[in-house]
């Protein structure tokens with residue numbers, strides 16, 4: 001049988017150096033607290049989100065597009081539950097395992113290389129909760145992805161996702177190009193994610209506009225980049241574009257909290 005290995009993706013070369021001393025310093029300067037994230041989430045936002053997931057120490061949490069497992073290990077260390085991270089970049093998962101070991105929680109973390117554009121590699125209802133932080137704009141069919149997530153959750157299980165690519169105003173083709181430096185990127189119209197979550201069997205229970213966190217953390221990353229030029233390439237132009245689009249309210253970051261519906265018995 002010909003098993004297709006997922007592409008490592010555009011983040012791979014960047015993740016190889018992710019935990020070097022200059023990169024750690026970069027994240028401390030950019031976010032205030034380095035939790036090993038590579039997204040728009042910061043420690044305070046994540047702390048406030050943990051209760052939304054309804055986890056206990058016996059729960060199983062799935063992180064879809066976990067990157068180097070920063071947010072995932074942060075939650076596991078706080079809750080003491082077990083977590084599974086799926087990600088296309090092997091370099092990110094290696095860093096994630098090292099992070100878990102350094103926190104003394106390696107027994108709580110499992111990771112697997114996977115392409116989220118494909119069916120998820122687990123039995124139905126295997127998880128109590130799932131997260132996907134700033135990932136869905138990279139996926140080709142988010143309707144199919146949300147269906148997969150719904151099938152992975154036990155009835156009543158929570159799914160918390162953020163999307164920093166929601167179109168809430170006018171955006172030029174030049175801005176779209178500068179905002180899409182991390183490979184395949186699809187920007188959703190406002191209202192689209194909640195419609196697709198509901199259609200996938202996930203009842204939306206909370207939506208929050210978190211554009212201010214994208215603006216704050218993009219500004220922090222831009223200032224840190226100017227102090228320590230650790231990230232080569234088009235990062236400056238990318239961060240300036242995120243800042244401009246956020247300020248104008250043209251592109252927004254939203255958090256969606258949804259719950260897997262009970263199966264229909266009639």
Ligand SMILES: C[S@@+](CC[C@H](N)C(=O)[O-])C[C@H]1O[C@@H](n2cnc3c(N)ncnc32)[C@H](O)[C@@H]1O
Nearest residue numbers: 011037038039065066067087088115116133138
């Ligand atoms: C902005 S990063 C967020 C990482 C992590 N969630 C965090 O908050 O630190 C987006 C991640 O999605 C992953 N990704 C993008 N497309 C993917 C796919 N088709 N399958 C698996 N992972 C994917 C990238 O490799 C990257 O690590």
